[in-house]
Amino acid sequence: MRGAQISKLVSTENSQAVLDEVKTIVFMVFPKFDLGPVNRVFRDVVKLFRGEYPGYQKCNTVYHDLKHATDTMLAMIKLIHGAILRGETLCPKNVTLGLITSLLHDIGYIQTLDDESGTGAKYTLVHTRRSIKFIDKYFAEKNFSREDFKNCRDILYCTNLNTRINEIRFKSGEIELLGKMLGTADLLGQMADRTYLERLLFLFYEFREGNVADYTSELDLLKKTLGFYDMVKKRLAGELGSVNKYMIYHFKKRWNINRDLYKEAIEKNRNYLKYVLANHEREYRDYFRRGNYVKKLYEKGL
Numbered sequence: 001m002r003g004a005q006i007s008k009l010v011s012t013e014n015s016q017a018v019l020d021e022v023k024t025i026v027f028m029v030f031p032k033f034d035l036g037p038v039n040r041v042f043r044d045v046v047k048l049f050r051g052e053y054p055g056y057q058k059c060n061t062v063y064h065d066l067k068h069a070t071d072t073m074l075a076m077i078k079l080i081h082g083a084i085l086r087g088e089t090l091c092p093k094n095v096t097l098g099l100i101t102s103l104l105h106d107i108g109y110i111q112t113l114d115d116e117s118g119t120g121a122k123y124t125l126v127h128t129r130r131s132i133k134f135i136d137k138y139f140a141e142k143n144f145s146r147e148d149f150k151n152c153r154d155i156l157y158c159t160n161l162n163t164r165i166n167e168i169r170f171k172s173g174e175i176e177l178l179g180k181m182l183g184t185a186d187l188l189g190q191m192a193d194r195t196y197l198e199r200l201l202f203l204f205y206e207f208r209e210g211n212v213a214d215y216t217s218e219l220d221l222l223k224k225t226l227g228f229y230d231m232v233k234k235r236l237a238g239e240l241g242s243v244n245k246y247m248i249y250h251f252k253k254r255w256n257i258n259r260d261l262y263k264e265a266i267e268k269n270r271n272y273l274k275y276v277l278a279n280h281e282r283e284y285r286d287y288f289r290r291g292n293y294v295k296k297l298y299e300k301g302l
Contacts, residue, residue: 100152
């Protein structure tokens with residue numbers, strides 16, 4: 001399938017379309033899979049991001065939004081599918097936990113109703129801890145077991161770029177594999193997005209509010225993103241165990257495409273960023289036109 005792109009295969013702007021694709025893929029692996037828990041968490045996550053969940057405000061971080069959560073879930077199930085095709089053993093119960101954790105992994109950015117200062121971006125440096133705290137409370141309310149919580153906690157830890165995964169005491173090899181998959185899906189989902197470069201401009205302001213001192217301006221973040229690509233490549237092959245290798249097997253089975261479209265999309269974004277920085281550094285915003293993100297920046301006076 002020439003010209004195939006992730007966003008053309010599935011409407012990633014539509015959360016329900018993403019869930020439908022997740023269902024299609026999971027049934028390819030487990031024809032009798034119980035989707036009840038995933039469906040229920042998905043509905044609650046949508047409510048959380050939209051400000052319809054009791055006790056919580058609407059998500060106000062443009063980069064870490066509902067689309068990022070569903071993009072991560074979509075990449076997660078594709079990795080799971082590819083891994084099982086290559087002979088890895090993953091039981092339906094643990095796949096359920098992996099998918100649920102993918103949806104909840106950045107829920108720590110969402111503010112409670114009584115949190116009236118700033119935006120959820122102020123929690124950037126502690127969002128993993130806040131996400132785990134939310135899952136602990138949520139699982140207790142929804143009658144998940146303590147073992148389920150501990151497994152989801154350990155899977156979620158793998159999304160933190162500072163986590164040394166070999167120091168986590170996973171309950172099983174399956175949970176460890178799912179942790180590495182989620183850490184990978186989190187990176188692939190955002191970096192392969194067709195609006196990744198545009199969304200990075202908003203990420204700078206999230207970092208600024210969250211006291212991430214590594215970046216002095218939008219342009220500085222864009223320049224350092226080239227180094228981030230190199231760091232991610234090393235993390236994928238190192239801490240995350242090269243589980244991204246399973247992606248191509250998913251595309252071959254699901255779409256008859258013998259290519260890793262995530263890898264291609266990430267390279268395309270990287271090459272375009274290099275082009276803009278080399279040739280249009282002063283007017284870089286003019287070259288990021290997708291999704292009306294730059295227009296939103298001007299509307300916010302940024």
